[in-house]
Amino acid sequence: MHGLPVCNVTHQTRIRNFSIIAHIDHGKSTLADRLLERTGTVSERDMREQLLDSMDLERERGITIKAQTVRIEHRSTDGETYVLNLIDTPGHVDFSYEVSRSLAACEGALLLTDAAQGVQAQTLANAYMAVDAGLEVIPAINKIDLPAADPDKAASEIVSILGGSPDEIIRISAKTGQGVDELLDRLVKDVPAPKGDPDGPLRALVFDSYFDAYRGVVCYIRVVDGQINTGQKLRFMATSETHEAAEIGVMTPKAEPIQTLGSGEVGYLITGVKEIDRIKVGDTVTTAASPAVHPLPGYQEPKPMVFSGLFPTDGDDFENLREALEKLRLNDASLVFEPETSRALGSGFRCGFLGLLHMEIIRERLEREYDLDLVATAPSVAYRVTMPDGTEFLIKSPQDLPDSASRESVSEPYVRAMIITPVEFVGPIMELVTKRRGVVGSMNYLTTERVELDYELPLAEVVFDFFDQLKSRTKGYASLDYEPADYRESDLVKVDILLNGEPVDAFSSIVHRDKAQDYGKSMTSRLRALIPRQLFDVPIQAAIGGRIISRETVKAKRKDVIAKCYGGDVSRKKKLLQRQKEGKKRMKMVGSVEVPQEAFVAALKLDED
Amino acid sequence: MTGLDVDAHVNTSSTYVHIPFCSAVFPYCDFAVVAGADHLADRYANAVVAEIGMSEPLSPLEAIFFGGGTPSHVDPSLLAKILKALSDRHGIAGDAEISLEANPEDFTDVRAVEIQAIGFNRVSFGAQSFDGLVLSALGRRHTGAEIGSSVEAARSSGFASISLDLIFGTPEETEESWARSIGLAIEAEPDHISCYSLTVEPGTPLARWVREGAAAPDPDVQADRYEFADSRLSDAGYPRYEVTNWARPGHECRYNLTVWAQGEFEAYGNGAHRYRHGARSRNVRRLDAYLDRVEVGERPIAGSDLIAGWEHEIDRLFVGLRRSAGVRRGPGVDAFLRSSHGMRLLEADVVEMSDDRLTVIRPLLTDEVHRAVLGLADPGD
Ligand SMILES: Nc1nc2c(ncn2[C@@H]2O[C@H](COP(=O)(O)OP(=O)(O)OP(=O)(O)O)[C@@H](O)[C@H]2O)c(=O)[nH]1
Numbered sequence: 003m004h005g006l007p008v009c010n011v012t013h014q015t016r017i018r019n020f021s022i023i024a025h026i027d028h029g030k031s032t033l034a035d036r037l038l039e040r041t042g043t044v045s046e047r048d049m050r051e052q053l054l055d056s057m058d059l060e061r062e063r064g065i066t067i068k069a070q071t072v073r074i075e076h077r078s079t080d081g082e083t084y085v086l087n088l089i090d091t092p093g094h095v096d097f098s099y100e101v102s103r104s105l106a107a108c109e110g111a112l113l114l115t116d117a118a119q120g121v122q123a124q125t126l127a128n129a130y131m132a133v134d135a136g137l138e139v140i141p142a143i144n145k146i147d148l149p150a151a152d153p154d155k156a157a158s159e160i161v162s163i164l165g166g167s168p169d170e171i172i173r174i175s176a177k178t179g180q181g182v183d184e185l186l187d188r189l190v191k192d193v194p195a196p197k198g199d200p201d202g203p204l205r206a207l208v209f210d211s212y213f214d215a216y217r218g219v220v221c222y223i224r225v226v227d228g229q230i231n232t233g234q235k236l237r238f239m240a241t242s243e244t245h246e247a248a249e250i251g252v253m254t255p256k257a258e259p260i261q262t263l264g265s266g267e268v269g270y271l272i273t274g275v276k277e278i279d280r281i282k283v284g285d286t287v288t289t290a291a292s293p294a295v296h297p298l299p300g301y302q303e304p305k306p307m308v309f310s311g312l313f314p315t316d317g318d319d320f321e322n323l324r325e326a327l328e329k330l331r332l333n334d335a336s337l338v339f340e341p342e343t344s345r346a347l348g349s350g351f352r353c354g355f356l357g358l359l360h361m362e363i364i365r366e367r368l369e370r371e372y373d374l375d376l377v378a379t380a381p382s383v384a385y386r387v388t389m390p391d392g393t394e395f396l397i398k399s400p401q402d403l404p405d406s407a408s409r410e411s412v413s414e415p416y417v418r419a420m421i422i423t424p425v426e427f428v429g430p431i432m433e434l435v436t437k438r439r440g441v442v443g444s445m446n447y448l449t450t451e452r453v454e455l456d457y458e459l460p461l462a463e464v465v466f467d468f469f470d471q472l473k474s475r476t477k478g479y480a481s482l483d484y485e486p487a488d489y490r491e492s493d494l495v496k497v498d499i500l501l502n503g504e505p506v507d508a509f510s511s512i513v514h515r516d517k518a519q520d521y522g523k524s525m526t527s528r529l530r531a532l533i534p535r536q537l538f539d540v541p542i543q544a545a546i547g548g549r550i551i552s553r554e555t556v557k558a559k560r561k562d563v564i565a566k567c568y569g570g571d572v573s574r575k576k577k578l579l580q581r582q583k584e585g586k587k588r589m590k591m592v593g594s595v596e597v598p599q600e601a602f603v604a605a606l607k608l609d610e611d
Numbered sequence: 612m613t614g615l616d617v618d619a620h621v622n623t624s625s626t627y628v629h630i631p632f633c634s635a636v637f638p639y640c641d642f643a644v645v646a647g648a649d650h651l652a653d654r655y656a657n658a659v660v661a662e663i664g665m666s667e668p669l670s671p672l673e674a675i676f677f678g679g680g681t682p683s684h685v686d687p688s689l690l691a692k693i694l695k696a697l698s699d700r701h702g703i704a705g706d707a708e709i710s711l712e713a714n715p716e717d718f719t720d721v722r723a724v725e726i727q728a729i730g731f732n733r734v735s736f737g738a739q740s741f742d743g744l745v746l747s748a749l750g751r752r753h754t755g756a757e758i759g760s761s762v763e764a765a766r767s768s769g770f771a772s773i774s775l776d777l778i779f780g781t782p783e784e785t786e787e788s789w790a791r792s793i794g795l796a797i798e799a800e801p802d803h804i805s806c807y808s809l810t811v812e813p814g815t816p817l818a819r820w821v822r823e824g825a826a827a828p829d830p831d832v833q834a835d836r837y838e839f840a841d842s843r844l845s846d847a848g849y850p851r852y853e854v855t856n857w858a859r860p861g862h863e864c865r866y867n868l869t870v871w872a873q874g875e876f877e878a879y880g881n882g883a884h885r886y887r888h889g890a891r892s893r894n895v896r897r898l899d900a901y902l903d904r905v906e907v908g909e910r911p912i913a914g915s916d917l918i919a920g921w922e923h924e925i926d927r928l929f930v931g932l933r934r935s936a937g938v939r940r941g942p943g944v945d946a947f948l949r950s951s952h953g954m955r956l957l958e959a960d961v962v963e964m965s966d967d968r969l970t971v972i973r974p975l976l977t978d979e980v981h982r983a984v985l986g987l988a989d990p991g992d
Pocket residue numbers: 024025026027028029030031032033052064065066067091092093094144145146147148174175176177178
């Protein structure tokens with residue numbers, strides 16, 4: 003190989019690997035900007051806000067969706083130059099899997115807390131995740147420039163969860179750069195240097211991957227033991243595949259090829275493999291010549307939490323939808339899908355997502371990047387059905403629930419939820435949780451004013467509008483984090499919706515028996531509001547196993563004419579009607595009824611009293 | 612009227628003249644109108660005369676329609692000047708229908724005689740309602756009684772055809788007040804009655820009020836009012852010949868019939884629309900822009916759509932289906948009957964096919980029919 007810098011690998015004592023973790027919006031990506039800037043990694047000309055949030059959707063929504071890794075060099079006050087590999091992680095609960103993967107590539111975690119908001123649910127959840135992974139947690143209080151900042155309070159909250167002394171907690175502003183130099187030195191001092199065996203057989207963890215149309219699968223790796231060289235024959239221990247290291251390099255933040263990555267280093271690896279399924283994130287890379295005996299501990303596959311049907315409005319787009327989903331999956335292993343057929347909506351896919359934000363993002367990408375017009379059905383969780391003969395299976399779609407006579411029992415997934423709130427909202431939160439079939443757990447005071455509440459709730463009650471309800475009952479002050487727990491048997495029924503006397507499979511939903519009546523009522527009235535008046539009366543009914551529990555009617559429309567049309571202004575009228583007609587394209591014909599796309603997710607927006 | 616009669620108007624030589632001046636702009640109005648600009652009326656009439664001079668001659672005009680705005684609001688001498696220019700340019704047929712829109716309060720005995728003397732023989736009064744509450748909510752200055760006397764004035768000065776425009780579905784209207792308005796309109800014995808529903812047009816003060824929380828007109832109430840008017844009027848000898856127009860046989864507005872028969876027609880003035888040489892085109896809407904353009908000798912056209920091929924057939928259905936007589940069979944009708952949208956409309960008895968004509972039998976759903984028509988694909992494609 004020519005032209006690659008053949009430098010000595012960086013000695014582990016001069017490497018620091020850390021993830022930046024925090025609650026959503028507490029300033030991780032902004033801090034990453036400052037770190038890139040202060041260390042001269044990115045020139046002033048190339049700098050822009052949240053530089054590492056490179057996806058369009060990340061920039062539009064102002065959130066990080068995918069973790070990003072970058073290598074920076076810092077000349078410390080001790081006179082030495084250190085290599086810092088930082089990973090900027092997402093804060094949203096849907097993407098906590100990204101955090102857990104990132105942590106496995108690091109020795110330290112920089113935990114940011116917004117000085118105005120204090121410790122929030124994901125602050126706590128991510129801090130625990132880092133501690134459990136055996137990482138050194140370096141807390142820092144951010145946004146001290148804000149007028150509402152109360153760094154002392156935030157510091158005492160952090161001390162109450164991590165211990166230590168409030169004076170040790172560094173205070174910074176990622177916006178103004180205040181304290182950032184001091185933070186860099188602190189990271190060098192407090193993040194432990196990697197302690198792999200530089201002379202042992204190669205072991206490198208594949209902690210992320212993405213698909214590049216020209217280069218194929220690009221793996222992000224963390225070398226633990228030994229070193230990896232360009233051109234080397236490699237063995238992927240979990241898949242037992244052998245590939246050549248066609249290119250290795252580091253992210254600065256653009257990909258920069260180098261000859262060798264030594265132990266403790268973080269970089270990327272390209273093998274020329276084009277099929278994403280042949281590379282497993284969490285796998286251990288070793289050399290074919292002298293392979294390691296034991297792989298590194300890998301990861302659990304991300305588990306989809308919610309499932310929804312995606313159907314093209316135009317049936318001819320089915321294959322395009324499949325292709326688009328396959329392409330998105332290349333960069334998002336957490337997206338799963340299988341074909342599904344609905345009598346109402348035709349052919350589509352049942353897709354699994356990490357949460358509602360993930361679902362929204364995938365859908366938006368499909369529509370924007372692949373120009374598809376889609377109908378999405380109301381999301382559902384996966385239920386476990388037990389049959390009288392003892393067989394068990396999971397159903398991801400309400401349509402698949404066997405009727406009550408033929409099944410033995412149904413269980414549903416529960417989550418452990420953690421809510422952090424000012425103490426005055428504990429009452430309203432308890433009420434909400436009870437209403438959502440939650441089991442009240444413990445309550446811990448972070449300070450005298452703020453508490454952490456732990457509950458167990460059915461996932462189905464949490465994943466949809468729980469967060470909105472929580473926010474509205476706490477004036478926006480409460481935050482929520484949850485993680486999957488176990489499956490528990492519940493008294494669940496399938497509520498069907500009939501339009502014009504015909505059951506519409508895409509509207510079916512599984513709900514707890516005690517709530518079925520209310521659910522049926524609000525569904526029919528919501529649908530009545532959403533379905534436009536047609537040429538004939540459209541009855542809307544909710545039913546459980548053939549028994550009607552509520553009914554509404556969309557009355558036939560009587561007037562649809564803009565009578566005024568003077569002086570032969572025919573063109574304007576035509577254009578107006580043409581526009582209305584375009585709008586109607588977003589309707590789906592279900593039997594002879596025109597149903598707007600929003601109606602299929604109506605169950606998500608059922609107003610609470 | 613039979614289909615044959617209405618279709619024959621495709622050859623009627625017609626023109627529209629827009630007079631934008633009003634005493635006040637009403638809150639629901641989105642036409643190209645101005646209030647308080649009367650000092651521009653002279654200049655405007657000259658501009659219209661100039662525009663007429665720039666247009667290509669038609670055969671002698673059989674229908675002339677002055678709309679607005681309020682043509683009765685300007686000095687009759689200006690209307691005369693424009694009529695003369697039309698006559699110079701195109702000629703005016705001896706039995707031409709020469710129509711203007713008028714406010715009842717403008718139509719005193721003296722004014723009626725004056726306007727009739729210029730050559731007008733049809734007048735269409737913006738009566739709107741006979742109910743004081745409704746009138747004042749609409750910002751109208753006339754009273755119910757004035758409507759009667761202006762009809763009288765028009766009648767005695769020799770107008771051959773008199774029309775009343777009514778509006779329904781305003782928030783102040785009640786079932787009773789609407790019934791009374793219809794009753795009084797019939798009692799005034801006009802020859803023609805138009806009933807329009809209040810619509811919330813984007814950009815009008817009414818649209819803003821509705822956005823800010825005022826009650827929008829209720830479509831079901833409007834449907835009730837329309838159906839009531841339709842049955843009262845046809846019982847009283849005014850069959851409906853178009854979605855919003857009822858007339859004693861022989862008094863149908865000839866200019867309107869030309870438009871709905873897809874006949875070509877000329878148009879002058881700001882914001883006016885014409886259909887000539889196979890294209891639907893429109894003039895600039897703003898009065899100042901109109902004056903500027905015409906005064907430097909330019910035609911004030913703002914845009915134009917060529918209506919050719921399949922588009923022409925769609926257009927024929929689009930305009931023709933507003934008429935009670937509907938449209939005769941043709942490739943567009945065949946395509947409609949084959950389309951799924953068309954079949955749904957047939958099944959729901961919104962349209963009907965008989966005597967080789969497609970007609971809308973539920974006129975209140977005309978826009979739904981129009982959308983189906985606009986969606987028809989060219990079978991030749
Ligand atoms: N005033 C002030 N605002 C800050 C500071 N740091 C970040 N912000 C602002 O906080 C918002 C969120 O910042 P991000 O850097 O995107 O936060 P994040 O933690 O990366 O968010 P996620 O990736 O979505 O979890 C942006 O509007 C930033 O400009 C700070 O120190 N001071």
